[in-house]
Amino acid sequence: MDIAQHKARLRQYFDGVGFERWSAIYGQAELSPIRRSIRVGHAAMLAHAERWLEATSFPPGATALDAGCGTGLWSLALARRGLSVTAADIAPQMVDATRAAAAQAGLAEQISCHVSDLEELRGSYDLVACFDVLIHYPEALFAPMLRHLAGLCTGTLLFTYAPSTPLLAALHRVGGMFPKSQRRTDIQMMPEALVRATLADCGMRVGRTQRVSNGFYHVTLVEAIREPVVHR
Numbered sequence: 001m002d003i004a005q006h007k008a009r010l011r012q013y014f015d016g017v018g019f020e021r022w023s024a025i026y027g028q029a030e031l032s033p034i035r036r037s038i039r040v041g042h043a044a045m046l047a048h049a050e051r052w053l054e055a056t057s058f059p060p061g062a063t064a065l066d067a068g069c070g071t072g073l074w075s076l077a078l079a080r081r082g083l084s085v086t087a088a089d090i091a092p093q094m095v096d097a098t099r100a101a102a103a104q105a106g107l108a109e110q111i112s113c114h115v116s117d118l119e120e121l122r123g124s125y126d127l128v129a130c131f132d133v134l135i136h137y138p139e140a141l142f143a144p145m146l147r148h149l150a151g152l153c154t155g156t157l158l159f160t161y162a163p164s165t166p167l168l169a170a171l172h173r174v175g176g177m178f179p180k181s182q183r184r185t186d187i188q189m190m191p192e193a194l195v196r197a198t199l200a201d202c203g204m205r206v207g208r209t210q211r212v213s214n215g216f217y218h219v220t221l222v223e224a225i226r227e228p229v230v231h232r
């Protein structure tokens with residue numbers, strides 16, 4: 001798998017038809033039944049993640065990375081909780097939408113927006129989030145990207161992936177038969193064992209998981225926590 005070609009395809013999609021599709025899903029526009037189910041599922045996933053945050057304490061001045069920020073829904077949620085947020089996305093239109101949303105919400109000073117490939121992100125953050133991005137990465141690229149995100153995280157890593165299940169595979173096949181304007185987005189399903197093994201290799205343990213399913217939206221939300229280094 002050529003990662004440069006894969007990134008070019010993602011950039012072209014999310015800065016074109018993908019931006020129109022996902023900004024509508026994340027917004028209030030009228031949608032087809034398939035995409036409406038994705039909107040409801042995505043909102044439920046974010047609600048679960050926010051409930052997890054309520055039980056998580058962060059130090060003053062804590063930092064967060066929203067990797068693949070889309071239109072900024074999660075970046076805004078983090079900033080409202082007092083975190084200093086770096087919002088990054090491969091698509092300039094997505095970053096512009098996040099920047100505009102931050103300004104409208106009066107949170108521009110707390111959210112720094114950047115156009116960036118996820119592989120190029122550097123630094124360290126108390127919280128790293130990557131929602132509905134890894135679902136686009138095939139297995140050969142999924143584990144390296146998850147390792148990279150874990151390497152940026154000093155505390156909590158939140159992410160979603162598409163679980164490898166017969167139901168999701170069947171729904172994905174059915175969704176591919178709809179008219180092109182109504183189809184689901186192509187996704188890459190991953191076995192749970194691969195996800196857990198990759199995190200363990202990075203010195204992280206799985207805290208909580210939550211399967212979120214609604215119509216054509218099926219992901220597993222994962223909270224991974226950095227294991228403390230034990231000095232002997």
